[in-house]
Amino acid sequence: MKLDSLKVVYWYSMVSAVAAGAVLFAYLGFIAALLGSILVMPLTHFILVLVARVDEEASPYLKLSEQIAAMGILLFLPLLILNGILPALLVFIGFAHVALLFQTHDYRRLYIGLAVGFTALIAGAVESKSGVYLFFFLAYAVTISITLGYAYIEPLSNNRSQWNPLDQLRAAAWLIGVALVIYLIVPRFPAGNVGAIPGSDHFYENxxxxxxxxQPHGGDAEESxxxxxxxxxxxxxxxxxxxxxxxxxxxxxxxxxxxxxxxxxxxxxxxxxxxxxxxxxxxxxxxxxxxxxxxxxxxxxxxxxxxxxxxxxxxxxxxxxxxxxxxxxxxxxxxxxxxxxxxxxxxxxxxxxxxxxxxxxxxxxxxxxxxxxxxxxxxxxxxxxxxxxxxxxxxxxxxxxxxxxxxxxxxxxxxxxxxxxxxxxxxxxxxxxxxxxxxxxxxxxxxxxxxxxxxxxxxxxxxxxxxxxxxxxxxxxxxxxxxxxxxxxxxxxxxxxxxxxxxxxxxxxxxxxxxxxxxxxxxxxxxxxxxxxxxxxxxxxxxxxxxxxxxxxxxxxTLSADQINDYVERQLRLQQAMGDSDLNLESVMTALWQTGYILFTWVGAYLKLFLLNTWPWLTGIGAILLCLWMVWPQIAPRWHAYRIRRRLLSAAGVSADEAVASHLQAIDDLLRNAGYRRPAGLTIEKMLDRLAALEIPLHADKISREFNHLNYSDHRIEVDLAHYGQIFESLYSLGHAGLRQRIHDMQ
Structure with missing residues (x-):
């Protein structure tokens, strides 16, 4: 489907800006991240709008896209040798992302672009030296959740009300949780890189x-x-x-x-x-x-x-x-x-x-x-x-x-x-x-x-x-x-x-x-x-x-509770040692920021420790929950049918009209559980006709008279509950699959 929604383009540009800013922050610092984000967002928006104006089959930008991708491939190997695997990979991802932008005519390529950006975000997390990087993860989670929401809604309708703010918050919260877990457990590369000096901003000569x-040195050649x-x-x-x-x-x-x-x-x-x-x-x-x-x-x-x-x-x-x-x-x-x-x-x-x-x-x-x-x-x-x-x-x-x-x-x-x-x-x-x-x-x-x-x-x-x-x-x-x-x-x-x-x-x-x-x-x-x-x-x-x-x-x-406590305690001692400076707005704001960062680090570190120590259990529980989620559509209707029957059998010692109402309600619940939706205002006669169409044995005339008499007459009559019980048991004995098939054939 053609990508022509300005909302999707805008939020996708935001996602790209956050991903670029995160990577630049990991390698070059905050100023570079800010400037990079400011540059990437309008550039991404401009390219997507430009591409949307032309037909995909006759796009003049296809050749340019291929040239950009080829440039990224050519740069990858020398950067791998000079700067190591991660910087080379990130430069390659950047070129691949730009090349993909010039081909983003539809939502399929947009989803690929989001995956490419997320890969860059993960790679940046490996190199980041500051816990502040987690805020980029959270910003990415929020922007990508909004982007995916609009990418799903906009092709269906331009009515924004179909995706209400509560749904947006729910999606964002879910993605933030996933992003937090990924950031905390993503492995960091060990020290040492592939035959190169780690990326240095300066080079020294004399x-x-x-x-x-x-000049030759005197002394033993073997001596250091x-x-x-x-x-x-x-x-x-x-x-x-x-x-x-x-x-x-x-x-x-x-x-x-x-x-x-x-x-x-x-x-x-x-x-x-x-x-x-x-x-x-x-x-x-x-x-x-x-x-x-x-x-x-x-x-x-x-x-x-x-x-x-x-x-x-x-x-x-x-x-x-x-x-x-x-x-x-x-x-x-x-x-x-x-x-x-x-x-x-x-x-x-x-x-x-x-x-x-x-x-x-x-x-x-x-x-x-x-x-x-x-x-x-x-x-x-x-x-x-x-x-x-x-x-x-x-x-x-x-x-x-x-x-x-x-x-x-x-x-x-x-x-x-x-x-x-x-x-x-x-x-x-x-x-x-x-x-x-x-x-x-x-x-x-x-x-x-x-x-x-x-x-x-x-x-x-x-x-x-x-x-x-x-x-x-x-x-x-x-x-x-x-x-x-x-x-x-x-x-x-x-x-x-x-x-x-x-x-x-x-x-x-x-x-x-x-x-x-x-x-x-x-x-x-x-x-x-x-x-x-x-x-x-x-x-x-x-x-x-x-x-x-x-x-x-x-x-x-290895991460432990003692290490976390030692780190936080040391940060507090550092802050206390610096506490004698003059009281002014800058010192107060600095102290508040440091306190917040210490608290944030403490909470995040303990969450990371919990994930690292319990990941086998969490993986097992996750696998069990996934299996339950997959089989639940098969188990849930049978479980509900069983509960309906148990509830009916427990309704003993009630009046005749209550007993009839309980049986009819149980029959209706059983049918609804199997996929049948009774229209509002359906009479008892019409209801019995549908039961007959399901090939259920019943005494329709007798049941109809009893129901109408109980509901519309002041005279009490004898009610034969066996007829109602027989209908319910006949439906129940078919099983969920059998009853569902009969309802499907009837409709």
Whole structure:
């Protein structure tokens, strides 16, 4: 049937705009989604109106449609190689949808177009990093329900009243429910894509770095760049000593990060590591797609003067990338104690030149021609990372007795055991007291970690209450509360007092998984400090002394009630930490939005958890209900006939006229159940004639006289109910199918 309804065209254009906006939101953000929707709606409407004006058989747009479809096919393969399967698929779907628009002369192609749009919506949900994407699902459900309603009604009649608002709401509610379930259970692709850098908005180059990367390096060819630099650093310390402040090298990028957390610089004052308060904001810094929670390292510090940490690894080895990819170490086969992690990082806030990555990076896909690596194995970009940068990393995690280790090799540096000159002797005595029951480095390190986690409290306010003097003694013996830099510094120094090499690490805690999107949300507050201690014969043990942080788990993350509650609790703590800002309209609206989003996430996540945990039962119940729905037309009439008979048999001990009325009503109900509709005003005589036509034995004259006498005479008569019962039983004995067939033959 020809598509000539302006209502259908309008709402179909709305559906297309919502689908396009959803996909653009998933990849490019809200502004792109808004502009895309504004562009797609009039364009779709214009094309459909244009196509409706021409005859399908002689359409001048058929050739154009084929060319657009061919262009989509040609773009698919290169996009698959460069950007991965989903972006390539979505571009192909977009071209296919436009090509289909130029052929949408009838409702059949309109339904195909709706299916194409829904496919794009699902594909966008896989990539979406925000729970706000669900609102696009809901908008799509509403618009498509209205479109389908008009697509059904308009060909029948132009009278809108035939599809009342209640029907519209019912259809929309049903589709919203289906859309919600689909969004919550749609699987997200695992981290890692098909041989490509995840779609990044920026590419980084540095000609000076590239020239240096092309120059031959001294030392063992089999030795990694980081280990070579570490050996050079150790030799330099042997010659010059390690207690002087390191000089910044001249090859450092001049661009500074607008995200001013000093823990990512080469020096960090633990009393005031966040001098501009950037870390204490509710801004999203990055999203991470990974199978497990991770700690992403940004900087490693080795020397401490009592108040300030310094990193000696400031010289970089330049590494050339081949098509954005570099293998830093040979890939290792997975085993019970060595696990390879694949993950993708999407930067959402301008950062410094450091490339956050979990230990130990084996392979990196990064949008650059060259990158740097310092002596501690940390990665650096040729320029400060900008919002929209995306990269993928493959890292190796080593496990021992349920704990995670970073690098397994060790180059001795005096700074790893260096202590401040004016160290409070009480710190050494406390460390010795805690570790005294233990006889090896591994258990001593764990004992010190647990001592800090169990006996000290995390305190946001300590960031802003700088004492401007050596803080460790005050933290350990007086206030017993502080921020993560206090905890990490205390643990690192206590380890060193026991002869255990240690270093302080800063980076991001990617442990806050959004239960709706599956991505790990990294907020500014997730800038963090922890400790690595070297255990002889095993490697650098990752230690988390701050009780506020749980550290990365060893197993894959699966959605659970605890995870949902942890996510919501963390969001509430973030909101509470930001609650001291000036009271104005913007802050109130922001707080309301955040509260609403937290509530929405909590409800949606629990619904998702319910669906994931009960899907076998729900599938079984759904299959049973589907079977019942299919057989119900056969079962229901028989069940109704049985109930009619039971009701008649239970009507005992009533007057004669009531008994006759009950029998006649039961006969009428039985006939109606079999498909016969008695005309209004039908007399008893006409009714008996129809029963006779059904070949039912009856005493028509006797029944007619009794009925008329009971209804129109004041004299009582004897009524023989056996005649009425015989008629009912004769009808009932035919069965539903037999009675229905006789009624059909009679009519």
């Amino acid at each position: 000609q000076a770095w590239e020239q240096e990367a092309n 760049p980081a280990r070579s630099l570490l050996r050079e650093l150790a030799e330099k310390f042997d010659r010059e000593g390690s207690d002087r402040r390191p000089d910044r090298t001249a090859d450092r990028p001049s661009a500074e990060s607008p995200f001013r957390y000093r823990g990512f610089d080469y020096e960090m004052d633990i009393d005031n590591p966040d001098d501009q308060g950037d870390r204490f904001s509710n801004a999203i810094v990055a999203h991470v797609r990974a199978d497990r929670p991770l700690y992403l390292r940004a900087r490693i510090f080795d020397r401490f003067d009592g108040l300030r940490w310094y990193s000696s690894a400031q010289q970089l080895s330049k590494l050339k990338l081949s098509r954005g990819e570099i293998a830093l170490q040979p890939s290792t086969l997975a085993s019970a104690d060595r696990v390879t992690e694949h993950y993708e990082v999407f930067i959402e806030h301008d950062l410094g030149d450091y490339i956050p990555a979990a230990a130990v990076p084996l392979k990196v896909n990064f949008p650059a021609t060259v990158m740097g690596m310092d002596a501690f194995g940390q990665l650096h970009s040729p320029g400060a990372l900008r919002n929209g940068t995306a990269y993928a990393v493959e890292s190796l995690r080593t496990y021992h007795q349920g704990r995670t280790f970073a690098e397994t090799d060790y180059v001795e540096l005096p700074n790893f055991t260096q202590l401040p000159k004016d160290l409070d002797p009480r710190i050494s005595r406390l460390a010795e007291q805690v570790t005294d029951p233990h006889d090896n480095q591994f258990t001593k390190a764990l004992a010190l970690e647990q001592h800090l986690r169990n006996n000290y409290d995390y305190d946001f306010d300590s960031i802003f209450n700088s004492q401007q003097h050596t803080p460790l003694s005050r933290f350990l013996f007086e206030t017993r509360k502080g921020h993560c830099e206090y905890f990490a510094s205390a643990l690192a120094i206590m380890l060193r007092t026991q002869g255990i090499p240690s270093r302080l690490v800063t980076g991001f805690s990617a442990t806050n998984q959004n239960p709706l999107t599956g991505y790990y949300d990294i907020y500014a507050l997730d800038g963090h400090a922890w400790v690595e201690a070297y255990v002889d014969g095993i490697g650098w043990l990752e230690l988390e002394p701050t009780a506020y942080y749980d550290g990365p788990a060893l197993d894959n993350e």
